[in-house]
Amino acid sequence: MIEIKGLHKYFGDLHVLKGIDLTVKKGEVLSIIGASGSGKSTLLYCINGLEAIQQGEVLVDGVSVHAKGTNLNQLRTKMGMVFQQFNSFPHLTALENVALAPKIVKGKSKAEAKEIARAQLQHVGLGDKFDSYPSALSGGQQQRLAIARALAMEPSYMLFDEATSALDPELVGEVLDTMRLLAEEGMTMICVTHEMGFARDVSDRVAFFHQGIMEEIGPPKQIFSEPKSEHTAKFLANVR
Amino acid sequence: MNEPISFFSGFGPKDLWFLAQAAWQTLLISALSISTGTLLGVFFGWILSESKIVGAITLGLILDAFRSIPLIIQLVLFYNLFNVLGLAISPFWAGVVILAVYTSALVANVARGGIEAVGAPMRRAGRSLGLSYVQTMQHVVWPIGLRAVFPSWVGVALGVLKDSALVSVLGHPELLKVARDLITRTQQPLLVLAVAGAFYFALSYPISRYAAHLERKWQS
Ligand SMILES: Nc1ncnc2c1ncn2[C@@H]1O[C@H](COP(=O)(O)OP(=O)(O)O)[C@@H](O)[C@H]1O
Ligand SMILES: [Mg+2]
Numbered sequence: 001m002i003e004i005k006g007l008h009k010y011f012g013d014l015h016v017l018k019g020i021d022l023t024v025k026k027g028e029v030l031s032i033i034g035a036s037g038s039g040k041s042t043l044l045y046c047i048n049g050l051e052a053i054q055q056g057e058v059l060v061d062g063v064s065v066h067a068k069g070t071n072l073n074q075l076r077t078k079m080g081m082v083f084q085q086f087n088s089f090p091h092l093t094a095l096e097n098v099a100l101a102p103k104i105v106k107g108k109s110k111a112e113a114k115e116i117a118r119a120q121l122q123h124v125g126l127g128d129k130f131d132s133y134p135s136a137l138s139g140g141q142q143q144r145l146a147i148a149r150a151l152a153m154e155p156s157y158m159l160f161d162e163a164t165s166a167l168d169p170e171l172v173g174e175v176l177d178t179m180r181l182l183a184e185e186g187m188t189m190i191c192v193t194h195e196m197g198f199a200r201d202v203s204d205r206v207a208f209f210h211q212g213i214m215e216e217i218g219p220p221k222q223i224f225s226e227p228k229s230e231h232t233a234k235f236l237a238n239v240r
Numbered sequence: 241m242n243e244p245i246s247f248f249s250g251f252g253p254k255d256l257w258f259l260a261q262a263a264w265q266t267l268l269i270s271a272l273s274i275s276t277g278t279l280l281g282v283f284f285g286w287i288l289s290e291s292k293i294v295g296a297i298t299l300g301l302i303l304d305a306f307r308s309i310p311l312i313i314q315l316v317l318f319y320n321l322f323n324v325l326g327l328a329i330s331p332f333w334a335g336v337v338i339l340a341v342y343t344s345a346l347v348a349n350v351a352r353g354g355i356e357a358v359g360a361p362m363r364r365a366g367r368s369l370g371l372s373y374v375q376t377m378q379h380v381v382w383p384i385g386l387r388a389v390f391p392s393w394v395g396v397a398l399g400v401l402k403d404s405a406l407v408s409v410l411g412h413p414e415l416l417k418v419a420r421d422l423i424t425r426t427q428q429p430l431l432v433l434a435v436a437g438a439f440y441f442a443l444s445y446p447i448s449r450y451a452a453h454l455e456r457k458w459q460s
Contacts, residue, residue: 045364048368050364050367050368073370073371073372074370076367076368076369076370077369077370079368080368080369081365081368083361083364083365083368085361085362087361087362087364087365089362089365089379089380089383089384090384091383091384091387091458100369100379101369101370101371104371104375104379105369105370105371105375106370135459146365149369150368150369153369153370
């Protein structure tokens, strides 16, 4: 379970997250929507400790992310993250990209790490790309590689930050399909997304962010057909 | 090599052997200074990339001095300084030390550029997988950044190989010094210089070939 309590985040004087309270249960798929600049990415970074927070608390399986004694490197292995940029490691093959963290962070043997990597690449449909370098992969394939790389750490949670925003339109589908597959397998997911179809069909709940505030959260049906906030309604009218 | 009997005699097979030995000295000086200078330089470059302000006004300034003062002045200055201070140092080691520091100053700049070119998103990707700061540097940032600036590094290395000729001013029998001595004796400057030049080429060519090979490999 991920629990966010009274979270405030500043960049200098800029108040980016203004008191967020949010709980994501095991097995839940939460989509976060909202205009650019509303603090969605920052929230994800705060959840896995890539950004410090100024007030409040984030608990992952009961462990406080920003507490002094927390081993962040260990905690992060519980949360896979996929970014808008593909961030494939260009000097490593697809297999090496995925095998790196299990080997370095988890201390797996070379053979074990490769076995994990093969399994995860097959999982995301890249079973024929083991030895390809990222430069030989399409954007969609690179993003699936990023998903496999995160899954190789056997995370309990997956955080997606606009995973399809940098993709050519014809490549969006394959990545969304992979995300859908994970959701069906029961993965707990927080997906910042502009894909309203995905948010509606796949998520259990949808949260709408507006200027650092979580304006509303609810089942997709309610958010999309009867939004309570006028900001939500306006936003949805614009993306449609 | 300066046996008095053969004071003025033509260029012979034995002289080719002298030049080969001198080339070996050039190779030794260059290999030692380029390798240690590169390691130092990458370390300095990393410091510069991490501490922009403090690094720039302390380390950056020192490195700038080494990059801008002509190498020949540095060599003579430091060699004499060592001796004035009573630190017995051979011309060979004085040359290696100065060239290494000089190399590190050049490499620091190159390495800093490469490391800084690896942006925050790539670093975050490493950290999000649970890699520590050092692991992210070691397995992600340095390999990517340093490969990107490898061609510039090759340029630095080849430059230092040629600049090692300046160690001749300290009297160590590397290629240029021996070539000069041979010219004095044989009075055949064109031939001797051509042979010495050929030796420099023979030292550089494998490096640039191998570098081109690596670049091609990394590009695929
Ligand atoms: N590292 C940073 N330093 C300063 N301001 C930042 C930084 N990252 C994000 N911001 C600002 O915080 C606000 C929220 O950004 P972000 O979380 O990226 O929004 P979103 O993902 O919803 O588009 C924006 O105004 C952005 O300019
Ligand atoms: Mg964002």
